[in-house]
Amino acid sequence: MTLLFMGLGLLGLSAFAFWYVWERSHRKTMKMPAGVDLSRSVPHRQEFELYHNVLSLCARKVRICLAEYNIPYRSHHIDLIETGSYEVISRDYLAINPGGLVPTLIHNGHPVYESDFIINYIADKATGSNTRLTPTDPAKRAEMEVWIARASLIGEDASRDHQRSAGQCIPPMTVPLFVASIRYIPVAKILEGLLFHRLKDRAAFFLIFKLIGLSGVVQVTRFRQIIQSARDAMVGHLRALEDQLALTSGDWILGADFSLADVSWMSLLHRLEETWWLKHILANHGLPRVSAYWTRLKGRESYRSQITALPHPIIDRGIADLNAAITRIPGWRALYEGS
Template sequence: MDILPLCLLIVSCCLLVWYLVERNRRKTRPMPEGLNTDRVIPTEQPWELYHNNLSLCSKKIRVCLAELKIPYKAHHIDLIETGSYQNISREFLKVNPAALVPVLIHNGHPIYESHAQLQYAAEHSATPAALVPADPDKKRLMEYWVTKGSLIGDDPLAALEASAGNTIPGLTLPLFGTMIERIPVKNILEGLLFHRLKERPLGFLLFKLVGAQRFHHIPPIRKAIQQSRDALNIHLDELEAVLAQSEGPWITGKQFTLADVGMMVIFERLLEADWIKEFLTERRPQIGRYWASLQTRPSYQSAIAEFDHPTISRGLDRLQTIKRHYPAFNQAITADPAC
């Protein structure tokens, strides 16, 4: 009797059982936004934050906490871009079954979704009015730009006109392509097995197989980058007009608000993904001054600059090298989508 087929069958059955058991342990589900008092997370401090150094929303809540002078214990959770799918580990799913960062914890109870975290932190700080204007009109303007700076929906590319935040994933694709080069394939495959949004690990696997200097040849990727760029130009033209009307230095005028927190991290992403020169042009002098002012905030240094990650730095260096040595790459991602 040939034993090889039997061994293969046994191994296959064992792998299938392992996968079914592990999938059951790693079930993900949407979580209600805001404070969840029915969930208790073990903590050591009144405020704790599960975050990622690259994550746009994580940057946002770190800046908010810094502005409000709220001390917290930080827990860095890797996403695949920074090394592994720690966000779909059994341990992290106990913190957030939705497998998303950031998660803000206050007195053991989690607050989900970054826009709710910003509002909650502002309301529960020692200075609740620090980031929220008292004037109703300015508060409405702030809320409008908080939404403008947010990521809306599971597929931001499907609604680029909804917010400036929705344009950022598409514009970050070139950086993702270079960051993923050093990530082992087995780490990406974990996402295919357990991530609820399969198109994301599939995209990263494609980046890995094609190579960062060549993935712009793939029409859907090139189109996503170009459309995101064009949509952000529209949002920034609107911001330029708002800053001129408010007379700055901030979106609502003299007070730095939650709206500026959101825009700070968007401009930071443009910097780290090598887009900043594309958008900060002479026709947007207000935004040029605005970005310079944002970088002078102590929160920019303590919540963004000090949270660098080697994968991000290596990815940016690699991206800039590709742009220098492969002119067609840069031309492809900045061309008109119709070309």
């Protein structure tokens, strides 16, 4: 009997090992550089197609950009673990973007990677449009690039570079929402990331978040320190934005004209709003120009059609649970109130 069980166990293990090796060899992942990959062709029906996710900061930027230019696109929603499963590392999606990240724009059948590159690429292709989101003056264009970079995710290690970019503060500042939402996602879905994701530490963090929940995460000193560092750096970035808006004294970052810089900041400020940080930061630090700027951004049609019109049930429950937790759990309240 024991021998039979041992035999069955060995058989099961060998089958798992075989499946794992086969699966890994069909899910090769690597970091993809910014740019158009002309060597790769993707089946397509429209000039522009977008592989994106409703929650992703970078994908939102690209959706807003397409909407501002009034460019129709075919939408392919790809789940991240945050929205339910690791579709980003499915065989089908890795064939399009071996980096396993969203967004990927498909232009005439070729993938274009990295959101900052993509929005500039769209601007270059939209020459026939009446809309112009890039200044012709080279100095203004350079200024726009600085503000795009400042809202950008510049690295894959969320614990560093918070002073360099507000975008880099976003993953730690989204942790509370991730923790709140991961409650609704089964552990088995997270394990797929541990087996096949290029960035295994991300999957490991989600597993920890799932296991210890909002009340546990806020008690881990290292997590608290990273969130505090991102929060404090973000206040600095928003102060710089306040100064910029005072300097240009127009409605938008560069002055009178809405640009790709505002596209990037619309996505970033929305993330700060949905994670409840914006409300607390504005209450604690004033920043009247940022507040008025945010109201103007929310008034744009692209915000409505590409952000608020695309809710997600898991994220919406996470947002509501998080709001309750900030009042209920002293550690989160202290973090949100700035201590």
